[in-house]
Amino acid sequence: MIPKMSHKFLLIWVLLGTVLLSGCWDHKETGDLALVMGMGIDKTEDDLYQVSFQIVNPGRVAGGKTGQGQGAAVTTYSETGKTILETIRKVTQKAPRLLTFSHTGVLIIGEDLAAEEGLKKIFDFIERYHDFRSTTLVLIAKGGEAKSILSILSPLERIPAIKIQEIIEKSEQAWGESPERNINDVAQMLSGKSKGLSLGGIELVGDLAKGQSSAVNMQATPDSLVKVNGLALFKDGKLRGWFEGEKARGVAWVQNNVNRAILSANCNPDEGAMAAEILRTHTRWQPKVVKGKPKITLNIRAEGQLADIACAIDLSNPDNMSWLDKRFAAEIKQEVTKAVEAAQEQNNDIFGFGEAINRADPKAWKKMKKNWSESFADMDFQVNVKVFIRGTGLRKEPLILKKK
Amino acid sequence: MKRPKKLTDKKSVQNSTEKRDRNLDQNLTNNLNKIKKELGNSTDLVIREFTIGNNPALNAAIIYMNGLVDEQTVSEFVLESIKIETPEVETATKKGIFDFIKTHVLSVGKINVIQDWDKMILSLLSGHTIVVVDGCADIVTAYTKGGESRKISEPTSQLVIRGPKEAFTESIGTNAALIRKRIKSPNLWLETIQIGSVTQTDVAIMYIKGIANEKVLQEARDRLKGIDIDGILESGYIEQLIQDHPYSPFPTIYNTERPDGVVGNLLEGRIAILVDGTPYVLVIPALFIQFFQSPADYYQHFLMGSTLRLLRMLCYTLTLLTPSLYIALTTFHPQMVPTRLLISFAAQNEGVPFPLFIEVMLMEITFEILREAGLRMPRAVGQAVSIVGGLVLGQAAVQAGLVSAATVIVVAFTGIASFAFPSYNIGIPARLLRFIIMLLAGSFGLYGVAMALFILIAHLTSLRSFGIPYLSPFAPFIWADIKDTLVRQPLWSMVLRPRLVNQENMRQQGKDNKPTPPDESKNN
Numbered sequence: 001m002i003p004k005m006s007h008k009f010l011l012i013w014v015l016l017g018t019v020l021l022s023g024c025w026d027h028k029e030t031g032d033l034a035l036v037m038g039m040g041i042d043k044t045e046d047d048l049y050q051v052s053f054q055i056v057n058p059g060r061v062a063g064g065k066t067g068q069g070q071g072a073a074v075t076t077y078s079e080t081g082k083t084i085l086e087t088i089r090k091v092t093q094k095a096p097r098l099l100t101f102s103h104t105g106v107l108i109i110g111e112d113l114a115a116e117e118g119l120k121k122i123f124d125f126i127e128r129y130h131d132f133r134s135t136t137l138v139l140i141a142k143g144g145e146a147k148s149i150l151s152i153l154s155p156l157e158r159i160p161a162i163k164i165q166e167i168i169e170k171s172e173q174a175w176g177e178s179p180e181r182n183i184n185d186v187a188q189m190l191s192g193k194s195k196g197l198s199l200g201g202i203e204l205v206g207d208l209a210k211g212q213s214s215a216v217n218m219q220a221t222p223d224s225l226v227k228v229n230g231l232a233l234f235k236d237g238k239l240r241g242w243f244e245g246e247k248a249r250g251v252a253w254v255q256n257n258v259n260r261a262i263l264s265a266n267c268n269p270d271e272g273a274m275a276a277e278i279l280r281t282h283t284r285w286q287p288k289v290v291k292g293k294p295k296i297t298l299n300i301r302a303e304g305q306l307a308d309i310a311c312a313i314d315l316s317n318p319d320n321m322s323w324l325d326k327r328f329a330a331e332i333k334q335e336v337t338k339a340v341e342a343a344q345e346q347n348n349d350i351f352g353f354g355e356a357i358n359r360a361d362p363k364a365w366k367k368m369k370k371n372w373s374e375s376f377a378d379m380d381f382q383v384n385v386k387v388f389i390r391g392t393g394l395r396k397e398p399l400i401l402k403k404k
Numbered sequence: 405m406k407r408p409k410k411l412t413d414k415k416s417v418q419n420s421t422e423k424r425d426r427n428l429d430q431n432l433t434n435n436l437n438k439i440k441k442e443l444g445n446s447t448d449l450v451i452r453e454f455t456i457g458n459n460p461a462l463n464a465a466i467i468y469m470n471g472l473v474d475e476q477t478v479s480e481f482v483l484e485s486i487k488i489e490t491p492e493v494e495t496a497t498k499k500g501i502f503d504f505i506k507t508h509v510l511s512v513g514k515i516n517v518i519q520d521w522d523k524m525i526l527s528l529l530s531g532h533t534i535v536v537v538d539g540c541a542d543i544v545t546a547y548t549k550g551g552e553s554r555k556i557s558e559p560t561s562q563l564v565i566r567g568p569k570e571a572f573t574e575s576i577g578t579n580a581a582l583i584r585k586r587i588k589s590p591n592l593w594l595e596t597i598q599i600g601s602v603t604q605t606d607v608a609i610m611y612i613k614g615i616a617n618e619k620v621l622q623e624a625r626d627r628l629k630g631i632d633i634d635g636i637l638e639s640g641y642i643e644q645l646i647q648d649h650p651y652s653p654f655p656t657i658y659n660t661e662r663p664d665g666v667v668g669n670l671l672e673g674r675i676a677i678l679v680d681g682t683p684y685v686l687v688i689p690a691l692f693i694q695f696f697q698s699p700a701d702y703y704q705h706f707l708m709g710s711t712l713r714l715l716r717m718l719c720y721t722l723t724l725l726t727p728s729l730y731i732a733l734t735t736f737h738p739q740m741v742p743t744r745l746l747i748s749f750a751a752q753n754e755g756v757p758f759p760l761f762i763e764v765m766l767m768e769i770t771f772e773i774l775r776e777a778g779l780r781m782p783r784a785v786g787q788a789v790s791i792v793g794g795l796v797l798g799q800a801a802v803q804a805g806l807v808s809a810a811t812v813i814v815v816a817f818t819g820i821a822s823f824a825f826p827s828y829n830i831g832i833p834a835r836l837l838r839f840i841i842m843l844l845a846g847s848f849g850l851y852g853v854a855m856a857l858f859i860l861i862a863h864l865t866s867l868r869s870f871g872i873p874y875l876s877p878f879a880p881f882i883w884a885d886i887k888d889t890l891v892r893q894p895l896w897s898m899v900l901r902p903r904l905v906n907q908e909n910m911r912q913q914g915k916d917n918k919p920t921p922p923d924e925s926k927n928n
Contacts, residue, residue, distance in 0.1 A: 019847050026849060027735050029759055030750040035743075058750035102739030103746060133739070162743070 030058075034097035037074065038161030040146025041122055042110035044080055049122075051087040052078035052147040053099060054161050061158050072214045073158035076151050084125045101131040105165040107138050107183065108146040108202060111239065118237035119197075120190060127187050134184035137168055140232040140239065142201035149202055152211035152226050155219075160226070167228050168200060176261040177248045178228045190237055193358055195372075196343075196350035198251055201230035201242065235348040235373075243342065250339025253300060253332060254351050256283040262307070265331045272310030272400075276328050276389060279304045287356040289364040294357045295380040300332060305391040312401040315392055329385040336383045347373040427519055432463050432538035439467060442525065456486065456537075462501055463538040472531035474550020481511045482533050482546050498539035505535060506544050514547035526604060549577070556582070559661050561828055564700035571661045576606050576680035582663040583610060587670065591615070597628060599642070603635040606680040607642060610666075615673045615901070615909050620689055620870045624675055639679040639686050648868050653833035656869040658690035660827075665699045671912065672901050689869035691876060693889045695830035696720070701892050710891035717890060719824035723834040726818045727764050728845035728853050730811075735760050736849025752808035761846035763807050767815040768839065770797055775819070877902070894918070 038054035053076065060073045077094050081087040088099055107126070109119065126132055141149050150160065157163035172180045178200035189197040204211070206224025216222050231248035233241045243251060252258045261278045281302040288295055306315075306324065313320050343350050354372050358365040368375045429435050436451055443449050448470040456462040466482060486509050506517065516532075518524050519542055528534055531549035556578065559571035572579045580594055591613040598604045607628060611621055627646040636642060643657045644650065660666060661683045666676045669687045677686040696716045701709035733741050734749050741749065756763060774793040781789055798816070802809045818838070825831050837860065844852030867874035877885035885902050887893040896917035900910045 019844065019852075027759075027846075028738070030734055030738065030746070030753045031756075033738060033750065035738075035747065035750070037743075056747055056750075058747050059754045061747050061751060100738065103743045105743070159747075 028098070032097055033100045034095050036099050036101050036104050037159050038106045038108065038150050038164065039101070039104055040078075040108040040110070040141070040150045041084065041113060042141075042145045042147055043113040043117060048080045048082060049084055049087060050078060050080045050145075050147060051084055052076055052150045053088075053091060053095075054150045054159075055095065055097075055099070056159055072153055074153070074160060076147070078147055084122060085129070101129075101136075102133055104133065104136050105161045106168075107136050108141050108149050108164075109138065110141050110146040111143060112145075114140050114232065114234070114239035116238075118239075119186065119234065120237040123183075123187055123190060123237075126183060132183060134187075135182045137165060137180060137182050137200075138186050139164070139168070139200050139202045139228075142203040142230055142232070142242065144204055148204055148208050149226055151208065152204060152224060153214055153216050154225065155216065155222055164202060164226065164228070171228055172257070173259045174262075175249075176252050176258040177245070178231065179252060179255070179257050189352070192352060193354045193369075193372075195236050195354070196348050196352065197234035197237070198243070198350045199232045199234065200228060201232050203227055203229050233343070233346065233348055233350050235346070235350075240346060240348055243339065246335045247339045247342050250335040250337070251343075251350065253281075253283060253336050254298060254339060256281075263304070263328050263331050265327050267309075267311035267313065267327070274309040274311060274324075274327075275307045276304045276324075276387075277307045278302045278387075285353075285356050287353065287360040289357065289361040290380075292364065292367070293380065294353070294364075294368065294375055295382075296353055296356065297382045297384065298336060300336070300383070300385045301388075302328075302332065302385070303388045303390055304328075305393055306389055307393060309398045310400065312398060314401060315396055315398065321389060324389050325387045328389065329387040332385045332387065333383045336385070340381055340383075344377045344379070347377045349373070349376040353379070428521055428524065428536075428541050428543060430539055430541050432465060432536055435536055436465060436467075439525075439528075452483065454487065456501060456505075462498065464505075465536050466533055467528060467536065468533040468548065469528060469531065472529070472551050473533055473548040477512065477548045477550060478533050482535070482548065485509045485511050486535070498537060502537045502540045502542060502544075505537065510535070510544065510546050512546040512548060516545045517542050518545055519543075526598075529604070553578070562660060562662050562665070562698070562826060564662075564698060564703070566703045567700050568662070568664050570663055572663060572683040572685055574681050574683060576608060576678050579663075579678050579683070579685060580608060580610065583666055583670070583676070586663060586667045587612065592670070595625070599628065599631050599633070600636045601632070601634050603637070605636040607636065608678040610670065610676040610678060612670050612673075615671065616675050617673055617908075620872075621675055623870055624677065624688060628677070636679060636681075638682045639677070639684045640682075642677060642679055643686055648870065652863065652867055653836055654692070654864065654867060654874070655695065655827075655829045655832075656690055656867060656874060658687040658694055658827070659684045659829065660687065661685070662699055668699060668702065673909075689872040690874075691869065691872065692864060692867075692874050693878075695827040696825060697888075697892075698826035700826075702895065706892050706894045713890060713892060716824055716826070719821040720830075720834060723818055723822040723831070724838050724841065725853065726814055726821070727768060727838060728841040728856075729850075730814045731761050731764055731842060732845040732849045732853050735846075740850075749808075749810055752810050755805045756808050757806070760811070761842070763811050764815065765839075765842060765846075767801075767807055767811055768818070768842070771815050771819050772835070 034053075034055045035058075036053045037056050040052040040054075042050040042052075044050045054074050055077060056074050057072070060071050075095075077091050079087040079090045079094070081090055091099060109122070113122075149164075152160060154160045154163040157166060168178060168180050171178055179198065181199050186197065186199065203226065204224065205227050206222070208224065210216060211222070211224030216224065229244065231243040231251055232239055233243060249258070249261065252261075258278065258281050261281070262275055263278055264273055264275045266273055281300065284299045284301075286297040286299065288297075309315075313324075315321060315324075340351075349372065353376060354365070357368070429438065432453075436453070440449065440451070449467070450470050451465055451467050453463065453465040456464050464486070466478070466486070468478060486505060506515065512533075516527070518527065524534060524543055524545070527545040531551065532545040533548040535544045535546065537543075553575045554573050556570050556573055558569045562571075570582060572582060576596075584592060584594075589612065592610065593613050594608050594610050596606055596608040599607045609621070609624055609628070624646070628642070631642070631645050633641070633645065639659060643655075643659065647656050649656060658669070666685050666687060670676060674687050674689065677688065679686070696713055698712075701713060734746070738746055753760065758766070774789070774797070777789055778786070778793070798812050801807045802812055822831050822835060837856075841853060841856040844856045846852075848855070864875050865873070865879050873880060876882060877889060882903055884900060887898055888902065896913070896919070899913055899915055901912045903910070
């Protein structure tokens with residue numbers, strides 16, 4: 001017992017003790033962390049998971065200090081195991097640092113794994129594990145392995161995983177074909193009622209071996225690169241097919257995922273093309289059940305401006321402007337119709353119409369629930385598109401228009 | 405009020421040295437010998453003996469301390485006048501001559517008649533000239549205070565761009581005059597007492613009767629009277645002996661070297677304590693927010709004044725928290741740092757041999773050393789120290805890979821931010837506490853930082869300055885006083901004085917001071 005120590009000092013000692021003895025249990029120096037920027041999951045032939053981790057080499061990335069920019073900015077480790085966690089821990093045999101997933105930008109899933117085993121088993125772990133961020137983007141490696149996608153180095157952006165992230169963000173904003181879906185979205189859709197799901201695809205263009213060398217950064221036209229392309233369609237967590245081009249964007253229109261997009265159309269079947277930049281768009285669903293049959297009306301409203309026109313139309317005439325509106329509206333309607341019809345052919349409600357019907361008429365939904373795929377396949381839909389071309393850019397008349 | 409016991413002992417020792425006669429002797433020679441003896445024949449004691457007029461019986465002497473008096477005043481208005489020969493002198497009695505000197509001869513503004521020995525000694529040591537006439541037990545003191553003192557110069561620690569450039573000096577008389585010059589009101593009252601059993605330092609309480617809070621005033625008087633110490637060298641002594649919370653690092657008494665700052669505070673109902681021998685005047689009661697207010701805030705546009713105040717508060721937070729947040733975020737919560745920034749941190753830390761906490765601690769201590777060395781070193785070597793400090797310790801340490809560049813930036817930023825307060829002494833708690841918060845951040849991460857802030861705010865809320873809650877008007881919240889805190893409202897909208905400090909005479913200006921265009925219809 002400490003003799004004659006006042007309570008105050010005793011308190012101070014106790015507090016000091018808690019600070020000094022408990023000692024930094026959660027403390028990790030940045031030098032001990034391996035920041036996993038991208039993670040890929042494939043299935044090997046002997047039914048094991050092959051997990052690849054793209055880890056950043058900080059010294060090679062950061063600017064400022066000269067002479068450090070040499071060599072690859074990332075290292076990709078991969079490891080096989082029965083479970084994903086097993087592979088994460090096995091990597092410590094190769095990597096000198098602790099894998100950290102809090103900054104992981106993309107999660108890429110191999111096409112084979114997605115088609116055969118589906119997403120449900122791996123997403124159980126991904127949702128359960130504390131270190132993953134729910135904002136990590138999820139992509140499907142189209143026609144290949146996730147590992148090879150993660151092995152490609154990239155020009156412009158030293159960290160390939162960040163590059164993929166940026167591509168998705170930029171192209172969703174400017175082009176609107178590939179959706180930006182993160183772990184949270186996927187987990188929600190997997191547990192949703194419609195059982196359908198669509199995810200962006202990513203593919204390798206060019207030669208794998210060449211893309212793995214940092215020499216690829218020195219070429220003006222890289223031999224190999226990764227490209228975001230297509231929309232992977234899932235049913236019940238398993239990959240069922242791909243949409244590309246117009247159909248892929250049709251899905252985005254339906255799901256109100258288009259921020260900005262370029263719409264191209266022909267003035268007349270044999271005349272020049274024109275394009276409009278859509279700046280603001282909104283899709284509203286009106287689900288209802290008519291005589292026990294589900295029906296959905298999609299109201300799409302888009303605003304934008306004319307960007308490019310190669311046919312002789314007098315734009316100073318208001319009638320011609322409203323003709324433009326209709327022409328572009330027809331274009332959107334066609335994309336949407338194609339996408340919905342294609343989904344119906346596959347009996348796959350990737351849009352989540354089921355959820356909407358459930359909310360609109362829960363009683364009717366209870367009856368349809370069991371055979372929803374079939375009900376979806378022959379459900380009625382109607383597409384109403386309104387396009388408003390608000391401006392014609394910096395000029396009014398098309399250059400090729402000859403005024404009399 | 406707690407006082408160290410030693411000092412009380414000292415006083416009792418001094419009191420018991422000699423049992424003295426409390427009054428003056430009638431005999432001049434006795435008196436003079438006694439004074440000489442009491443002052444230990446100090447060589448700066450000047451005694452000039454003479455006879456008045458031609459009457460050899462009328463012996464007299466003037467006594468003063470060399471250097472404390474204005475020599476010219478003494479010779480012209482005391483010595484010269486007394487030696488004038490007039491018919492009255494020839495025939496006068498000793499008592500008569502004393503009255504004559506008192507009423508007719510001394511042409512100095514302020515004179516006193518004293519019988520008390522101790523008072524006489526105190527006057528002598530305060531720079532008065534003493535006239536002693538043989539055969540009288542009374543003496544006359546003439547106010548001839550003078551001697552060398554520093555001229556009024558520009559403030560050195562509380563600079564403003566726009567505003568008066570005068571600062572207080574070491575002389576309490578000059579300081580009081582500087583304030584009175586700005587408040588031409590009979591209600592500006594000044595009470596002086598001597599504190600310090602040996603130094604007998606003049607300490608004055610200054611306030612505006614009718615605006616100052618009487619309760620605070622009485623409390624200040626009581627606390628000052630309770631001081632029992634041998635010497636007061638600076639107002640810091642008074643501050644430490646009368647403050648409410650002697651263990652708190654936060655100052656609960658404001659100090660300033662700007663007369664305009666004191667005047668502003670007096671008008672708000674606060675009380676100034678002037679101490680002889682220092683250019684720093686104390687102001688009570690002090691609120692936390694007051695230390696972030698500069699007199700210049702009121703002189704410039706209210707938008708600028710408000711912005712600068714917000715900036716200072718931001719700087720305070722940054723001084724307190726930047727290093728700890730840096731440690732906590734990078735080593736405990738890397739997930740909270742944006743990806744690219746984290747990679748940049750990680751890249752810079754590559755090859756640095758110390759854990760981040762040690763690294764930041766080392767640099768912070770280095771910075772404090774530089775700061776202290778910069779303050780203490782002779783001016784002539786200033787250049788050398790700044791080169792060694794800035795270049796060698798900063799740049800070379802980074803290039804050698806001993807510390808990361810980010811750490812140097814964080815430390816430098818913290819250092820710069822810590823100079824952005826108009827009051828030097830509010831920076832001190834931030835300087836000290838940031839090390840404790842860093843320690844907590846290094847052990848517990850953000851949890852530690854949050855705990856530290858929690859305790860800090862609890863502590864601040866518990867503080868009081870002369871009965872006024874330190875965090876007011878935020879805690880307790882007083883809406884009417886918010887107008888002059890984090891931001892400063894336009895001058896014309898601040899009609900009332902701060903409510904908590906001042907309880908009577910609330911109105912400080914008219915209600916329609918807002919400048920408006922002239923009413924055209926009236927003129928036409």
